[in-house]
Amino acid sequence: MSRARYNEQIRQTAAANETSNASGCLSLFLLPPFAVLVVGALLAVFAFNSSAQAVLAKANSPTIGTISPIFTPEVQRWDSSILRWATASSLDPNLVAVIMQIESCGNPFARSSAGAMGLFQVMPYHFLASDDPYDPDTNAARGLDYLRRSLAASNNNVRLALAGYNGGISVISSGEWFWAAETSRYVYWGSGIYEDTLTGATQSARLNEWLRAGGASLCNKAKQQLGMSG
Numbered sequence: 001m002s003r004a005r006y007n008e009q010i011r012q013t014a015a016a017n018e019t020s021n022a023s024g025c026l027s028l029f030l031l032p033p034f035a036v037l038v039v040g041a042l043l044a045v046f047a048f049n050s051s052a053q054a055v056l057a058k059a060n061s062p063t064i065g066t067i068s069p070i071f072t073p074e075v076q077r078w079d080s081s082i083l084r085w086a087t088a089s090s091l092d093p094n095l096v097a098v099i100m101q102i103e104s105c106g107n108p109f110a111r112s113s114a115g116a117m118g119l120f121q122v123m124p125y126h127f128l129a130s131d132d133p134y135d136p137d138t139n140a141a142r143g144l145d146y147l148r149r150s151l152a153a154s155n156n157n158v159r160l161a162l163a164g165y166n167g168g169i170s171v172i173s174s175g176e177w178f179w180a181a182e183t184s185r186y187v188y189w190g191s192g193i194y195e196d197t198l199t200g201a202t203q204s205a206r207l208n209e210w211l212r213a214g215g216a217s218l219c220n221k222a223k224q225q226l227g228m229s230g
Contacts, residue, residue, distance in 0.1 A: 068197040074106035094197040107222035
């Protein structure tokens with residue numbers, strides 16, 4: 001083989017190897033970005049599926065926070081407002097509903113012979129001069145503030161807090177034998193109804209007893225004020 005031909009073969013072989021190596025380096029260079037794209041696509045699909053599953057789970061989950069079904073229709077009428085007021089006051093919605101039930105049965109214009117007003121039967125001296133006592137939001141704010149104070153004074157003892165709400169916070173520290181008859185009845189009705197909400201009952205024997213003892217008349221007035229039929 002002549003030196004010229006030998007050199008030509010060497011040159012061609014080197015060129016072929018260079019082309020082969022260049023092609024291999026290009027594949028290796030492109031591999032990381034391609035892998036990133038693949039992984040990114042997989043993560044996007046996973047995130048989409050997770051989000052979709054969360055939405056479906058939320059859509060299929062039962063409503064949380066509704067007040068107990070034991071309350072009368074007049075009180076159930078205020079369900080969404082009770083939940084809002086309870087949340088703002090950090091109170092159990094069912095306890096708020098108990099107070100409304102035995103105070104006014106949901107009548108926003110209720111007024112007692114002692115001068116208590118509105119849904120939560122708040123006494124005049126708890127309102128500011130600029131307050132409208134019969135505005136539901138205002139009445140709830142003042143009444144539930146007093147309920148929170150009663151709970152704090154009673155170390156979250158609901159029974160004692162009910163006594164404080166009806167008879168004044170000072171009665172919490174006194175013995176039950178000093179309570180007025182009205183306060184004792186109030187605690188009997190309220191604590192019994194509230195206990196029924198805690199058991200998940202759909203009916204309350206104590207609430208029915210309260211209705212028979214005079215609560216039905218209060219609810220009839222509320223029904224008229226709310227424009228409810230039946």
